[in-house]
Every structure is written in C-alpha cells, then in structure tokens.
Amino acid sequence: MPPAAQPPRPTTYLPTRPNPLTYQHIRVCPECAGPVAHNSGCVTCRACGWGRCG
Numbered sequence: 001m002p003p004a005a006q007p008p009r010p011t012t013y014l015p016t017r018p019n020p021l022t023y024q025h026i027r028v029c030p031e032c033a034g035p036v037a038h039n040s041g042c043v044t045c046r047a048c049g050w051g052r053c054g
C-alpha cells in the first residue's frame, strides 16, 4: 500500500517565533516593569539597563 500524500499546509499557518516588532511598541520593561526609552529602533530600560534592538 503506497504512503498517502501529505496534505498541503494551510496558507494561514504561521510558525511561532518572536516578533522583532514587539520591542517597538512596548511601554514598560519586561524585566522590571520600569519605563523604557526608544532610541533609533532600540528599546532601553533606564531602571535596570535592559535593552533590545530591532
């Protein structure tokens, strides 16, 4: 009996992965919940020093 052909994946399927745009609209630091500053596409926490770019 031949193996059944696998059905095509739905076009709506999206893999779970971090979204780099997440850091562009955050208002508070994910580490200490302090206020963050946005500079040239980077997000920096003034309270604890946490930061992300992209």
Ligand SMILES: [Zn+2]
Pocket: 029, 030, 031, 032, 033, 034, 045, 046, 047, 048, 049, 050
């Ligand atoms: Zn912080």
